[in-house]
Structure formats: structure tokens, C-alpha cells
Amino acid sequence: MAALTEQAISQRSFEAVVSYFEAQSGIRLGPDKQALVQGRVQKMAHERGERDLDRFINQVLGGDDESALTQLVDRLTTNETYFFREPEHFQFLGQLLAQQKPAGMFRVWSAASSSGEEAYSIAMVLADRLGLTRPWEVIGTDLSTEVVRKANQARYPITHADDIPDYYKQRYCLKGHGAQSAHMMMAKPLRERTRFITANLLEPLPDIGSFDVIFLRNMLIYFDMATKADIVRRVLTRLKPHGHLLPGHSESLANLELPIKPVRTAVYQHA
Ligand SMILES: C[S@@+](CC[C@H](N)C(=O)[O-])C[C@H]1O[C@@H](n2cnc3c(N)ncnc32)[C@H](O)[C@@H]1O
Numbered sequence: 083m084a085a086l087t088e089q090a091i092s093q094r095s096f097e098a099v100v101s102y103f104e105a106q107s108g109i110r111l112g113p114d115k116q117a118l119v120q121g122r123v124q125k126m127a128h129e130r131g132e133r134d135l136d137r138f139i140n141q142v143l144g145g146d147d148e149s150a151l152t153q154l155v156d157r158l159t160t161n162e163t164y165f166f167r168e169p170e171h172f173q174f175l176g177q178l179l180a181q182q183k184p185a186g187m188f189r190v191w192s193a194a195s196s197s198g199e200e201a202y203s204i205a206m207v208l209a210d211r212l213g214l215t216r217p218w219e220v221i222g223t224d225l226s227t228e229v230v231r232k233a234n235q236a237r238y239p240i241t242h243a244d245d246i247p248d249y250y251k252q253r254y255c256l257k258g259h260g261a262q263s264a265h266m267m268m269a270k271p272l273r274e275r276t277r278f279i280t281a282n283l284l285e286p287l288p289d290i291g292s293f294d295v296i297f298l299r300n301m302l303i304y305f306d307m308a309t310k311a312d313i314v315r316r317v318l319t320r321l322k323p324h325g326h327l328l329p330g331h332s333e334s335l336a337n338l339e340l341p342i343k344p345v346r347t348a349v350y351q352h353a
Contacts, residue, residue: 091120095139099123099154102143106155107225108284109304122157156228160304163196165245166203168299171328174349175204175295178326179211184294188218191293193317194301195222198233198278199242204297205272206250214271221290223281233278236268283313292322299330311338318342321352 091099096116104110111119120135127138130150142150166172179188188208192201201222208218224230240258243251243266254272258265268276281288283301298317302310314327314335321327327342327350329335335342335350342350 089124089133089135091116091123091139092136095136096120098143099139099158102151103155103158107159107282108309109159111158119158123154126153126157152227156226159226159229161196161224161226161229163199163300165199165242166247167200167245168331168348170331171297171299171348172203172207174326174328174346175207176211178295179208183212183216184218186217188212188216189291189293190218190220190295191290191297191320192220192222193281193283193296193298195224195229195233195278196226197229197238198222198236198276199238199245200297200299201233201276201278202236202254202268202272203246204295205268205276206246206254208275209254209272210250218275220276221293222276222278223283223288223290224278225280225282227280230278230280236273236276237265238267240264240266242266283317284309287316287320290320292320293325294322295326295328296321297328299328300333302329302333307338310335311340314338314340318352323352325352326350327352 096119099119100111123139124135127133127135130138132138142154190204190208192204195201201220205220208220212218222233240263243255246255254269256267256269258267279288296317298314302313305313318327318341326345329348329350331348341353343353345351
């Protein structure tokens with residue numbers, strides 16, 4: 083295999099990639115992200131057998147290869163996530179269900195779900211609190227087709243299980259055997275009630291119904307105030323009356339003039 087090209091990205095190509103990515107995701111990558119963009123595009127160029135970085139960018143942005151354009155957006159998104167991230171939210175969800183058992187179908191949306199760890203953490207709490215006879219479901223959505231594909235596989239490196247409390251791990255995670263021993267799989271009842279589709283939160287939302295709880299975490303940080311308010315307003319159209327919205331703990335929704343009231347840290351209720 084040829085060595086990874088060390089060629090630097092030209093300013094012109096960098097700006098072209100930044101503009102395309104902004105048009106697709108709404109996220110503006112600043113000049114401080116030049117090394118990151120170069121590294122990720124370089125890897126993609128290398129995988130596709132192209133050594134000249136500027137020529138590769140020209141070809142992808144100037145051509146009509148949809149799969150290359152989608153892959154470019156996938157590679158530039160930051161998908162970091164892990165099971166039971168910000169555990170207070172999962173405790174809150176458990177308490178909410180302990181206080182009052184829902185009358186009908188209980189639905190949770192993991193908006194900007196990345197590779198699914200957040201949605202399956204939610205599913206483990208719902209399975210535990212509501213069991214598998216009451217109706218509930220979890221929908222995950224993300225801009226990146228690559229992470230949505232991974233989430234739908236429900237298969238993770240076994241090391242990711244370190245973030246899952248033993249109680250849940252023993253009940254809802256299946257350890258692989260033989261050639262699969264480095265991986266684990268989410269249990270079938272969870273997979274049957276959890277599904278993922280691509281959706282751009284800056285565009286009209288797909289027809290996914292309305293939700294009792296919406297997790298919208300660690301995605302708003304990339305946007306300015308106006309865009310953030312726009313995204314949250316759109317997402318709120320899918321929150322049931324008195325439903326709860328959970329942004330990341332470092333994402334303030336103050337001063338956005340939204341129809342929500344704070345309930346506790348990083349938990350809001352539809353007003
Ligand atoms: C850092 S991950 C957060 C994942 C998870 N919510 C968590 O807190 O662990 C941010 C995710 O937002 C997604 N994202 C970025 N822009 C988006 C957009 N415009 N619409 C939908 N998802 C977007 C990215 O693809 C990425 O998977």
C-alpha cells in the first residue's frame with residue numbers, strides 16, 4: 083500500500099471544502115481546523131487511490147459522485163460519543179418513568195445520535211423501567227450516513243462496554259464469541275425498538291412523529307446563537323406538550339426566547 087501523502091492542502095482547496103461543508107451541515111470550520119480538514123481529506127484521498135490532495139478536492143467538489151460528496155461530509159463531522167455520556171440525564175429519565183408510568187407509547191428521540199451509543203443507553207433505561215411488554219421506542223437521527231449505518235448495526239467494540247454500568251451490561255449487551263470476541267451487540271429486544279435514519283436538523287424534519295423526551299446533546303455547540311435557536315425551535319415542534327428537552331450540559335439555551343422552562347440542570351420542559 084502506498085504511504086499516506088504528506089501534501090499540504092492549499093488555502094483555496096481548504097476554503098472550498100469549508101464552504102461545501104457549511105452549506106451541507108451549517109457548521110463553519112474556522113482557520114484553526116485546517117490541520118484537521120487536511121488530515122481527514124488526506125485519508126479519504128488515500129483510500130480512493132488519489133495522491134494529489136488539491137486535485138482530489140477539485141474532482142470531488144466539481145464532480146457528480148454523490149457517494150464521494152456524502153463521504154466528505156461524513157469525514158468532517160465530529161462524531162464523538164459514548165454510552166451513558168452525561169449520566170445525570172439517564173438518571174433523570176429513570177426518575178421520570180418511576181414517577182409516572184406513561185399511558186400510551188413512550189417515544190424518545192436522540193437527535194444528532196452519532197453512532198447510536200446515546201440511543202441504546204436510552205433504550206436500556208426504557209427496557210429496565212417499562213419492560214418489554216409496554217410500548218416504547220427510540221428514534222436516532224444524524225446528518226452523517228456513515229454513523230447512521232453503524233448505529234443500525236448495533237455492534238460495538240467490546241471496549242465501549244466499559245462505559246455501561248454492569249447492571250445494564252449484564253441484561254442488554256451480548257458479548258461476541260470466537261472471531262467476534264472483540265465486539266458486543268445490543269440485545270435483540272432493544273434493537274427491535276430502536277432505529278436510526280439520516281436527518282439534517284437545519285432542514286425540514288422527516289416525518290418521525292412527536293416525542294415525550296428529546297435528547298439534543300453536544301451538537302448545538304458548533305452553531306451561533308441564531309442557528310442554535312432555529313434548530314431548537316424546529317426540534318421543539320416534535321416535542322409533546324409537557325415533554326422534556328435535554329441539551330448537553332455545556333450547551334446553554336438561555337436567552338434564546340424559546341417556549342421552554344428549565345426544570346433542572348440541562349433539562350427543560352415544553353411550556
Ligand atoms: C459530538 S456528536 C454528539 C453525539 C451524541 N448526541 C452525544 O452527545 O454523545 C455530534 C453529532 O451531531 C451531528 N450533526 C452535526 N451537524 C448536524 C446537523 N446539521 N444535523 C444533524 N446532525 C448533525 C454529527 O454528525 C455528530 O454525529
